[in-house]
Amino acid sequence: MSKFSIEADIRSKLAVVLGFSTIAVFIQHIYVLSFILIISIAAALLFGANILKAIKTTRNLWYLFFIIVILQSIFSRSGQALLAINGFPLITAGGVLKGGEFLMRVSVIVFSATIISTSNSREVVQGLVQLKIPYDIAFMVSVAIRFLPLLRSEIKDTFTAIQLRGLDLKKIPLKRRIRVYLYIFNPVVAGAIRKARGLSIAMEMRAFRAYRKRTSFLKLRLSAADYFIMVFTLIFTSAVFVMFYYFNFPAGII
Amino acid sequence: MSFIKFENVSFNYQHQKLLLSELELSIDSNSFTAVTGPNGSGKTTLGKLAMGILKPLSGKVLLEGRDISTMSLGKVGSKIGYLFQNPEVQIFANTVIDDLGFVMRIKNIEENEINKKIDTVLDFLNISDLRNSNTFNLSYGEKQRLAIAGILINEPQFLILDEPTTGLDIGRKKMLSALIEKLLAAGKGLMIISHDHKFINNFSGKVLKISGGKIYE
Numbered sequence: 001m002s003k004f005s006i007e008a009d010i011r012s013k014l015a016v017v018l019g020f021s022t023i024a025v026f027i028q029h030i031y032v033l034s035f036i037l038i039i040s041i042a043a044a045l046l047f048g049a050n051i052l053k054a055i056k057t058t059r060n061l062w063y064l065f066f067i068i069v070i071l072q073s074i075f076s077r078s079g080q081a082l083l084a085i086n087g088f089p090l091i092t093a094g095g096v097l098k099g100g101e102f103l104m105r106v107s108v109i110v111f112s113a114t115i116i117s118t119s120n121s122r123e124v125v126q127g128l129v130q131l132k133i134p135y136d137i138a139f140m141v142s143v144a145i146r147f148l149p150l151l152r153s154e155i156k157d158t159f160t161a162i163q164l165r166g167l168d169l170k171k172i173p174l175k176r177r178i179r180v181y182l183y184i185f186n187p188v189v190a191g192a193i194r195k196a197r198g199l200s201i202a203m204e205m206r207a208f209r210a211y212r213k214r215t216s217f218l219k220l221r222l223s224a225a226d227y228f229i230m231v232f233t234l235i236f237t238s239a240v241f242v243m244f245y246y247f248n249f250p251a252g253i254i
Numbered sequence: 255m256s257f258i259k260f261e262n263v264s265f266n267y268q269h270q271k272l273l274l275s276e277l278e279l280s281i282d283s284n285s286f287t288a289v290t291g292p293n294g295s296g297k298t299t300l301g302k303l304a305m306g307i308l309k310p311l312s313g314k315v316l317l318e319g320r321d322i323s324t325m326s327l328g329k330v331g332s333k334i335g336y337l338f339q340n341p342e343v344q345i346f347a348n349t350v351i352d353d354l355g356f357v358m359r360i361k362n363i364e365e366n367e368i369n370k371k372i373d374t375v376l377d378f379l380n381i382s383d384l385r386n387s388n389t390f391n392l393s394y395g396e397k398q399r400l401a402i403a404g405i406l407i408n409e410p411q412f413l414i415l416d417e418p419t420t421g422l423d424i425g426r427k428k429m430l431s432a433l434i435e436k437l438l439a440a441g442k443g444l445m446i447i448s449h450d451h452k453f454i455n456n457f458s459g460k461v462l463k464i465s466g467g468k469i470y471e
């Protein structure tokens with residue numbers, strides 16, 4: 001595919017993700033969140049991330065988010081009642097707003113995180129190391145990223161396998177279904193432990209951590225574009241905060 | 255009527271090129287079929303299509319004349335047993351007896367009957383001594399046997415085994431070979447996915463070769 005995308009250092013990508021996520025976490029304002037959401041989608045596309053694929057791979061996560069949104073809309077009651085039962089306000093404007101804010105916040109984090117997925121795991125590790133993060137931690141991050149797809153296909157097989165045993169997940173009453181999920185949990189956890197064990201043996205054999213200081217062949221260098229991206233992100237993020245807290249823009253809506 | 259039938263089946267994974275194209279296949283309920291082919295040629299995919307785990311892009315897979323896409327996985331599992339390439343994904347409980355019995359327990363089947371079935375299967379596979387073992391610490395060959403036990407307890411007519419010889423030493427391969435003979439003698443049908451030609455040649459039956467999206471006999 002010869003789609004246009006910005007080639008950037010992993011460190012400038014991290015800066016972008018960090019900037020956007022910080023805004024999303026600290027500023028709980030629906031206008032700001034919508035604005036950042038649009039910006040982060042645009043940025044992800046500019047860096048060449050595949051957003052549709054990211055949504056698909058995090059599908060189960062989104063179900064969970066929606067459940068949280070619904071719970072949040074029900075439990076935080078303020079403002080005008082949109083749905084009331086016997087005069088008791090069940091869903092309120094304030095609750096829906098809270099739910100919407102939550103959904104936007106996690107969307108910003110997930111979408112901007114897809115920017116990182118445009119670098120390979122070796123680059124991510126090296127980027128973290130050059131940011132003075134201990135190699136052990138950087139390495140673990142990369143391992144987690146690399147093993148996730150494998151784990152996912154195994155989890156899928158496990159779900160299939162338990163149904164082939166004769167358990168129709170849709171037809172089992174809820175109480176027993178929880179028991180079934182506990183059984184699914186078992187091979188998933190066992191698989192993860194086995195992989196971790198295998199990996200740690202392989203690492204010991206290759207003398208991981210035998211020397212305190214590791215040298216590396218790959219050295220990442222920042223280009224002019226990277227400096228621009230980082231400075232721009234810093235200014236942009238600060239600007240949003242200053243506008244919001246100092247100039248009180250945009251003003252509250254409730 | 256054939257037991258499993260592929261009618262003009264094509265398949266691809268999302269956003270990838272056609273992996274299998276316009277396959278025609280017909281397998282009898284008590285026959286032996288071997289499926290070979292290079293890595294990545296689509297052997298596992300063929301097996302999963304035959305189980306209804308994957309749905310064809312076009313065409314139909316029929317099980318006993320019925321469109322398999324209309325059947326639940328549980329229903330298919332009671333007719334065809336499927337051994338995954340990695341048997342660890344189909345071992346669910348901490349102990350061997352619980353792994354073989356938990357589905358029946360969830361379905362409220364009587365304890366006596368459960369134990370009888372477990373004993374029969376363990377005996378058939380010569381692993382009665384593993385009865386109270388912890389599943390996490392079993393050897394690879396033992397795990398494979400346990401996974402097959404979990405399949406056989408459903409009393410399926412047919413079995414599909416995906417790469418059952420990988421990770422087995424010569425002795426274990428001989429045991430597997432004997433087990434397959436025993437299943438065939440019991441009137442079961444088998445489809446074995448494997449590139450271990452020496453192993454496959456132990457049995458008489460059809461040998462299918464997948465290559466370039468097509469099947470050759």
Ligand SMILES: Nc1ncnc2c1ncn2[C@@H]1O[C@H](COP(=O)(O)OP(=O)(O)OP(=O)(O)O)[C@@H](O)[C@H]1O
Binds near residue numbers: 267273294295299
């Ligand atoms: N879930 C999936 N999503 C996308 N592509 C897949 C998926 N599973 C398999 N593939 C691809 O489809 C092709 C066929 O895979 P398959 O597992 O059927 O091959 P195989 O013949 O069983 O190989 P092996 O001998 O290694 O077991 C491979 O190129 C594989 O990378």
Ligand SMILES: [Mg+2]
Binds near residue numbers: 298299339416417
């Ligand atoms: Mg395979």
